[in-house]
């Protein structure tokens with residue numbers, strides 16, 4: 001999307017198997033991040049990516065095998081690892097599936113074991129101090145948006161990332177990030193969430209907050 005000199009980079013991961021409501025919310029968050037200025041964004045839908053589940057071989061804790069971060073599988077994670085590594089902020093979004101994130105998203109997150117601090121892949125500790133924000137959308141108003149967001153926050157904390165919510169302005173009660181609702185009768189409507197005005201604002205607030213904190217961190221690193 002937009003480019004300026006020495007920008008912060010924000011990656012938006014869409015954890016839905018379809019291009020629908022989650023995708024719409026991440027786009028809103030990224031637009032709002034770009035509006036802060038000096039921010040470059042990339043949208044990464046996981047739909048269509050072929051990702052094998054982690055098998056706990058722990059070979060990524062040994063020396064790097066060849067050029068791959070995950071010595072066991074050569075799949076679409078090869079495209080994901082460098083995107084994660086070069087980002088300053090990461091927004092992870094999921095539809096609520098049974099009160100939590102989608103299986104597809106969990107599979108991707110588990111395969112980031114080569115980034116944990118014990119890994120010897122070249123990526124070890126590589127997500128530390130990046131800024132993380134979460135978004136969840138369900139068809140029920142209290143369908144598990146916050147429990148899904150909490151799962152994503154746990155993921156960020158395990159990677160020693162800095163977790164932010166939607167910020168204080170214009171988003172009353174959206175403490176945890178982007179939380180939105182469609183409707184059970186509109187489960188096939190791919191943009192049903194557009195009618196959830198507060199949900200859209202919470203995603204926008206999150207995008208802005210991730211951008212502002214990522215810029216602060218980049219500035220303080222430059223001054224060191």
Ligand SMILES: Cc1cc2nc3c(=O)[nH]c(=O)nc-3n(C[C@H](O)[C@H](O)[C@H](O)COP(=O)(O)O)c2cc1C
Nearest residue numbers: 016020021022095096097098099137138139140143
């Ligand atoms: C397998 C499955 C489980 C779901 N479980 C929940 C749930 O627990 N709570 C909820 O509010 N919505 C649930 N939903 C609805 C989705 O979260 C909702 O349709 C969401 O908008 C989908 O996002 P998308 O349009 O980006 O795919 C479920 C949908 C599916 C397919």
